[in-house]
Amino acid sequence: MRKKTTLDAADIRILSAVQKHGQLSKTQLAEIVNLSPTPCWERLTRLRADGFIRGFRGDIALDKVAEVLKVVVTVSLIHHRKADFDRFEAHVRTLDEITDCIATGGGMDYVMTVVVPGMAAFQALMDGLLEAEIGIDRWVVYIAARQVKSAQPNLAKLTGRTG
Numbered sequence: 001m002r003k004k005t006t007l008d009a010a011d012i013r014i015l016s017a018v019q020k021h022g023q024l025s026k027t028q029l030a031e032i033v034n035l036s037p038t039p040c041w042e043r044l045t046r047l048r049a050d051g052f053i054r055g056f057r058g059d060i061a062l063d064k065v066a067e068v069l070k071v072v073v074t075v076s077l078i079h080h081r082k083a084d085f086d087r088f089e090a091h092v093r094t095l096d097e098i099t100d101c102i103a104t105g106g107g108m109d110y111v112m113t114v115v116v117p118g119m120a121a122f123q124a125l126m127d128g129l130l131e132a133e134i135g136i137d138r139w140v141v142y143i144a145a146r147q148v149k150s151a152q153p154n155l156a157k158l159t160g161r162t163g
Contacts, residue, residue, distance in 0.1 A: 007052075007159065010035060014043055015052060016155045023056045062115065070115050070144035071122055074108040078137040085109070088134045097125050108140070 007015075013033040017024065021032070029044065030037040047053055062068050077084050085103070092101050092112070100113040116122045129136060 009156075010040075011043060011047060011052075012155050012159055014040065014047060018044070018053060018056075019152050019155065022058070066117060068115055069118050069122060070113065070147075072142040072144060073112045073114055073126075074140045074142075075110040075112065076107070076137045076139070077109050077135045079135055080109070084135045088136075091129075091132055091134045095125070095128075097121070 010033065014029065014035075017029055017032040021028075024032070026037045026041045030040040033040060035043070044053075075088075077088060088110070089101070089103075092098050092110075097114050097116050098112050099115050102111050103109065104111055114122060114125060116125060126139070
């Protein structure tokens, strides 16, 4: 079992650079975080091995690829047993159209982001969720009119490690 890794300011700078720029060469990363290349790369390798970096993704401009409809859906389940949550979550994980799903405390059980080609596809997805009998009691739909902000959190501010 691995001991818990303590992050220092240099680690936070590396994670911030990777979060902002994705994959970088050893030299590029070292320049951005102000470390020499070999120690910087060793830290990056350790951070990946310790699970701090789950992967690298491209930020695709979906509006340039296709016409899309983005919908935020809140969902409340009929019952609130662990098995009910597990069944719903397992089904949601199988659906590519649901790009984000978070479990919440309070009035609704889940908040999902759905990206589909249009309203017909959205309705088909919702019909499929209801037919799957995964315990949905009610849902509320919010059509996204435009993206105002989409960002990752500032890691230095979150951890209090700016230097």
